[in-house]
Amino acid sequence: MQRTKKLSIKQLESYLQDLDDFERPKIELEQYATPPHIAALLLNAIDQTYDDLDGKLVCDLGCGTGRLAAGSVICGAKMVFGFDLDQSALDGALQNFNDTFNENEQDGMSGLYQACPSFNLIQADIASQEYDAFWKCWHNFFDTVIMNPPFGTKQNAGLDIKFLERAINLSKGTVYSLHKTSTRDYILSKSKQWAVSAKPIAQIRYNLENTYKFHKRKSVDIDVDLWRVEDIERIGG
Template sequence: MKLKQLEGLLGSLQQFETPKIELEQYPTGPHIASRLLYTIPSFSIIQAENSFGDVSDKVVADFGCGCGTLGLAAGLLGAEHVIGFDIDAESIEIASLNADELELDMDFIQCDIRNLRLSDRAIDTVVMNPPFGTRKKGADMDFLSMALKVASGAVYSLHKTTTRDHIKRTALREYNASSAEVLSELRFDVPQLYKFHKKKEVDVAVDLWRFVPNNNRPKHL
């Protein structure tokens, strides 16, 4: 599937009506943040599939799925089984409607990623756009740590470019990744959604990462 096609399909999906600041949920308007909401997810999933074959016929987990965009994109590209995880019931409700809209079967679990317990390596590929940790420090690292525990194939994740060195070091040294590679540096504007945003728009650079978990560790539940 081509980028434009996938973006078009995702563009019809519902997004947050009342975004929750503490969860770093970003909504959309017709003119804003479409890069973050459609282009970047589409681009990420297409790379995962076309360059690495990490999507079709795989078990894919979407951590912090929000309205389900990444997971649904994976479903559209042929993932066999997609599970979305989110702490927020309203997000999952929207994501579930979006799955119906696209006629995709996607499972959802409401949970806090930090205390999720999945069998090691049960998931082939984890895709995620974690909270960047601007409101809750280290939130994205909690997601990454868990993703590298449950994935057997690869983890795709978006992180702020400013944290690149820290992420690489931590993934390789502490989270048992066997490789950590930035596939692309992407830019998008975060519109002024919340009162704490002082500027009208903030230009943010994020990295699309691909991590490979180390599969030589002992298996236990």
């Protein structure tokens, strides 16, 4: 799909904020929707600074309800694949795609494209070794992998790193991923172990909304890095 014009961050955010979030988020999966403003900032940097979306084969790993996947389509991705463990999240992503790219034919979004967007949504466990054979089929398949992985609670410690390692295996180009700033040194050490070039290209104040009943505050700000990984030497295989 060939995009016909670029969007500002504000324009991109206006489209992304209309997408539905998780209807019933699951704490065991650490389901938190990526805020529209954060998603717009991330996608704008990937697209306009590094030109890693327009005309590219893109993967949204742990796509949830598809905000980053939809944004990638809006930014001109040739084709987008969204992977998630939760079928209900994928159902929400499909609904978001249908609503966005059908309804917006009447409100001007159709002018962004020369063809209808192509996307695929697939249910799969990203971190489990039981799915390793499945993921081998996608090895080095994508030009660009983007994700906002689970940060990893005490019950899921290290889950963010498992996502990052999987993303690097899937990419033949670049990976973009959000991680807590407090994990920066550890990610740098892992990138050396994996023989890839990784650097934080932006630091963001991530507004984590009150999502679950046990949350006492309306929202919490977390320092988050946007990482760019390149020079991938095909870890795993």
